[in-house]
Amino acid sequence: MNLKFLETFVWVARLRSFSVAADKLCTTQASVSNRIATLERDLGVRLFERDLRNVSLTPHGQRALAQAEAIVRMVNDFQRTIGDASNERGTVLIGAIDSVVYAWLPRLIERVKEAYPNVTIDLNVDTSLNLARQIQDGQIDLGLVMGPVVAPHIRNIELCTFECLWIASPKLTLKPGRLAIADLVDYPIFAYSKGSQPHQAVLRVIETAGVDPSAIRIFNSNSLATITRLIRDGVGIAVLPRVVVQEFLETGDLRVLDVDARLPPLNFHAVFADDPGNTLPALIADMAVEIAASN
Template sequence: MNLKFLETFVWVARLRNFSVAAEKLCTTQAAVSNRIATLERELGVRLFERDLRNVGLTPHGQRALPQAEAIMRMVAEFERSISDAGQMRGTVMIGTVDSVVYAWLPRLIERVKETYPNVAIDLNVDTSLNLARQVQDGQIDLGLIMGPVVAPHIRNIELCVFDCLWIASPKLPLKPGRLAIADLTDYPIFAYSKGSQPHHSVLRAIELSGIDIETVRVFNSNSLATITRLIRDGVGVATLPRAVVQEFLDTGELHVLDVEATLPALHFHAVFNDNPGNALPALIADMAAEIAAS
């Protein structure tokens, strides 16, 4: 049995579309149709029901899919265990959030370069919400994001957990000692991008404090470089992981505030499609987990 035909069956079954599967496999729709027809003849059963608009699995196809996926995973594992990592080639599209960039992404990039010298990396920095959608749509191979992502055929590997702290510049004229959120409301509070988990956590903390949310200036940005620059200049207060601002805490440009309202920790995951025939995202995800834990 031709493994390429089996891989084609898996992708058509997942995507429910011959032309989309052809794009994913970098071939033509005619080639995909021919592979499926040949596989069906070899097996003596119909794997798909087809009409003008839809492609669906037959009962035979439904039974075949889990086994075909297991075979493709075994083939990929065999290739990983036997092949020379230095000979692996290709491009991996990685999407990441700013927090990972500041914390340990440079070490991951160096490890990938050392282990897979012939593999190129396309890097995209965006919000977790956008990157999760891009992973599911197949636009990027691997997301290093605040997760997990619960969706079919998506794997999640936990990377690290960052405490989210209240941070400000010592030049900001706040009273010394323990602070309530009411003590911060004279200044803008910089959160992550609107709709993100940290942004919702800040809004929730304000609500629980009994303050009218409409009276508090919560500013949003998906650029941590912008946020850290503004709070270093004393513009306002921010909620950030220590790893993002450690260098400025060490120099004294920023300090951690003792605020009564604690914020939930941020959980980061490596997220990728469980794709047959593409081992690199899983390999790099495992690297990321090792580096994040060190």
């Protein structure tokens, strides 16, 4: 039995379209149709019901899908374990959020270059919300995001956890010692992008503190470079992981505030489509786990 035909069957079943599967496999719709027809002939059963608009699995196709996925995955695992990594080729689209870029992304890219010299990386830096959508839409292969991303056929691997701190410039005229949320009302708070986990966490601690939300200005930005520049200039207070501002803490340009409102940690995941044949994103995700653990 032809493994490529099994992989084609899996993609048609997942995407419910011969034409979309053809695009995914970089072939023609006629070739996909021929592969499925041959597979059905070899098995002696119909795998799909077809009409002008829809493609759906027959009962035989439904029973076959899980086994076909397992076979394709085992073959790819075998190739990954035994094969020469330097033979891996292609382009991997990686989406990462700013926090990962600041923490350890350069080390990951160096590791990938060493292990897979013939693999090209396309990098997209964006918010976790946007990257989650792009992963589900198949626009990027691997996301390094605040997760997890809960969706069908999406795999999440835990990477690391960053403690979130209140950060400000020594220039701000805040009272010494321990601070309450009410002590911060004179300055805007920068809390990542609107709708993000840190942004929601700030809203919750303000509500828990009993402070009128309208009394505190919350500014949003998806650029940590912008946020760190503004708070270094004394524009406001930020909610950030230590790793993002470590160099500015060491130089004294920024300091950690002792605020009595604790913020939940940020949990990061490597996220990719759990598809047969999706070898490189899984390999790079494993590398990311090792690098994040050593950070």
